[in-house]
Structure formats: C-alpha cells, structure tokens
Amino acid sequence: MELLCLEMDTNIRARPDPNLLCDDRVLQSLLTIEERFLPQYSYFKGVQRDIQPFMRRMVATWMLEVCEEQKCEEEVFPLAMNYLDRFLAVVPTKKCNLQLLGAVCMFLASKLKETRPLTAEKLCIYTDNSIRPQELLEWELVVLGKLKWNLAAVTPNDFIEHIVRRLPLPEDKLTLIRKHVQTFIALCATDFRFAMYPPSMIATGSVGAAICGLQLDSVNQSQWGDSLTDLLAKITNTEVDVLKECQEQIERVLESSLREGRKQQQQQQQSQRGTSSKGLEELDQSSTPTDVRDINL
Template identity: 70%
Template sequence: MELMCGEAAGIKRALVDPHLLHDKRVLSNLLSLEERYVPRASYFKCGVQTDIQPFMRRTLATWMLEVCEDQRCEEEVFTLAMNYLDRYLAVMPTKKSHLQLLGAACMFLASKLRETIHLTAEKLCTYTDNSIRLQELLDMERLVLCRLRWDLAAVTPHDYLEHILSELPVPAEKLQLLRKHTY
C-alpha cells in the first residue's frame, strides 16, 4: 500500500506543496509576519528582566533542547518554544526560580501546537527532577497564553528551511542529509 503523506520512521508529515514552495508571495508573507513575533528590544538591556541573566537563558535553552532531543520532538518544537520564551520574557519580569517552569510551559505549548502526540505535563515535570508540580505547570501555561495573547502560530527560522533548500543547487539525494544537519 502506498502512503500519500510523507511518513518516515513513524513520523507522519504532509508533503511539501510545490506550488506554495515556489510562490514568492509565501516567502514575502513569512518575512512580513516574522516581525510580529520577534521581541522588540533586548529584555536584558531594557530593564524588563532584573533577576535573570543571559547565561541563565542559555542554560535553560540547553536543557530545553536536550528534552526535545530525548523525546524526539518535531524539529519545530524547540524553535517555537524558544520564541514563546523570548516573547514572554520581553514583557513579564520573571524570577530566576521560575525560569525552568517557564521553559517547561513553553515546550508544553509548542509541543501541543506542532506534535501529533505532544509532550505530557507529567513527563515535563519529571524532566525537572520533579522540582515543579503539575498544577504549577498548568498555571504557567495559562499565564504564558495570556501574556502572548493566545498568538502561538509564530514564524520561526524553521519555516524558511524548505524555501531556502528549494533554491539551492543541491542534488535531491543530498537534501535529506542537508535537512538533518540544519536542525
């Protein structure tokens, strides 16, 4: 039986629509929408974050990436979670003691949006060595949703990948390897 969607190793994905891929208006729309989802200023420099330092964000990002890799999340989950994290930190002062909770909530939301079978709240609590409780994660999820005004369909670097790859003079048999190394 031949499958119509792009399935590989248990991952079910729709195939790329060549009409959308080669329509310059799509790329133009992505570029114009991207501005809407990028924090306006550095939240470390403009005084929004006084308790959090850049190295703490880096440590959190490393942890989030390790969780996404360990759980074999879709590639888009990490970039989308980081977008949520940065947008939230740009508008809400956050204590460093709540940073991992915020990261877990951002991954939870991104996973729900981009995964067929999303990360569970219980599993995310386990990845924090149970330093956060289930109810805390759910409450933080609601807070992030409110602060982002429920606008979760952000444009991330991953959204540009197929547009860029389609313009490169790369043999078709090398594209999958190239995709793998961009994530």
C-alpha cells in the same frame, strides 16, 4: 464487534506541498509577518533583574535536551524559545521560575506542532519534580495571556524548504544539508545574541553556513552564478553585508561550541579513566571532530 487498531507508532507525514513551496507568495507572506513575533526588547538590559544571559543558555540547553530525548519535531524547540523570549521581554521573572517557564513554553510549542504532544506530567518529571503539573497548567494560562494567544509564530525552520529549493544543490545532499541547517538553527536558539534576529535571517545564515561547512559551494562553483551569499540574500531580501555577518556569527558560535565540546569530552574521559566504569560508548569517541563534515548528524 471486533475493532482492531492498525495505527502505527510512527507519525504519518504529508508530502511536501508544491502549492506551498513553489508559490512565491508564501515566502513573501512569511517575510512580511515574521517581525511580528520577535521579542520586542533586549530584555537583559532592563526588564530582567534576576536572570542573566547564561541562565537563558542553561534553560535553553535543558529544553533542547528534553526535545531531543522526546524526539520532538524540529520546530518545537525554536518555537518554544520564541515563546520564552517574548515572555521574558515583558515579564520580570525570577530565576527559580525560569525552568517552569521553559517547561510551559515546550508544552505549548509541542501542542501546537506535534501529533503526540508532550504531557504536563512528563515535563514535570524532567524538572526533577520541582514543579507540579497543576502549576504548569496554571502558568500556561499566564504565558498564553502574555503572548496574546499568538502562538503560530514564524520560526527559522519555516524558511528552510523555501530557501533550499531555490538553490542549485545536488539532490543527494539535500537531506544532509537540511540536518545541518536544523542543527545550526537550534544552536542559534540557545544563544541570546540571535534572539532579536528575524527568523529568515537565521535560516538564510544557517543554510549558508551549512553549504560552506560541507564545502558544497566550492565543488560546483560553476553552478553558482552569483556568489552563494548574494543568491541567499536575494531569496530572503536580506542585505548582503548583514547576512554575511550573521553567517560568520553562526560559524563562530559553532566553532566555540565544538571547542567547548572537545574540552568537556576530554574532561569526561579523564574522570572516566579514574573511575573506569561508565559507558564504553563514550570512550570509543576518542576524538571530537573539528570539521563539520566529519560530524555524523
């Protein structure tokens, strides 16, 4: 018997389910349970001795790059960071084991969320073989124990659709808005200052920042009965002041990130002019945009 496999390489996705997205109870349940999955301590003050906040940023950046390169689902990275923070909140960890922990967290998050999860071997290669698959699997068990096998954490990504659907936004901009929101959420996940914020607040702040950044709130001002922030605050039961502060913090982080990127780009170009060998692609990008609207996400 001849069997042909006609499965394509692309992941088949379910359509958005109106039963989930239009029922208010879903959003309310998410808001009720989200606190359960927050790290319980600001672990740099107490639990951790060897690890510094900049090291968390290093490992987060690396994890994001791996997720990008492997084209992981959007929520894999924020979810992995949630595991990482929850583990670090309870287990003193040495800095030389931090990358292993990051790899384990991606391994778990990917298995939970993806049709084709990252393999242990692949992740080990990304650590430049500083760990072996065997070790990854062993520590997977340790991390699972510390997380009490509670892996289905609520992430900011879970809120995006719920928030966006409740806003009067132009249909043709939705894809762009989503992309910006996802990027801001990823940005927040790399920054420890956001680690203790409830996911709904990060999501709401990111949506606010995306809409303001794209200046959609000023274009059709008339549609916004309340101000954007008031409306957003109502959707996720956040206090307006807190939300405003969160959104501004996101915008500050974004700005400094863009500035840093520009600096790095210039340095890169200078060194490239010296060697004049590396990719033309990078040389073509002569100026880093400073406005989010100029960024082609």
